[in-house]
Amino acid sequence: ENGRIYITVEDTGCGIPREELPFIFERFYVGAGNRENGTGLGLYIVNSIVAEMGGTIGVESAPGVGTKFSMEFPESVEGNV
Secondary structure, three states: OOOOOEEEEEEOOOOHHHHHHHHHHOOOOOOOOOOOOOOHHHHHHHHHHHHHHEEEEEEEOOOHHHHHHEEEEEEEOOOOO
16 A cells, blocks of 8 residues: 555453553563563564564554554665665
8 A cells, every 4th residue: 555565463352551552573582571571682683673574563462352563665675675
C-alpha cells in the first residue's frame, strides 16, 4: 500500500502491562511482575532487523487481552540489508 509493506502479528495471550511496553525491545528485559521469564534477545533482534531494513515496529497490548505487533517496511528494501 502506497509503496509500503505492512505486517501485523496478533495473539490473544496474557498481554503486556502498558508501563512495560517501552522496554520490551531491550535485551533481556524482565518485567516487574515476572521475574522468571523475560524477553531474552528475540524482540531485540527483531527490532534490530526491522530497523536495518528501513522499517518500524510498534506494539499494542493489554493484560488479559493479548498483544499486536505491527511492522512497516519500504516496498523495496534492497541496499538496506
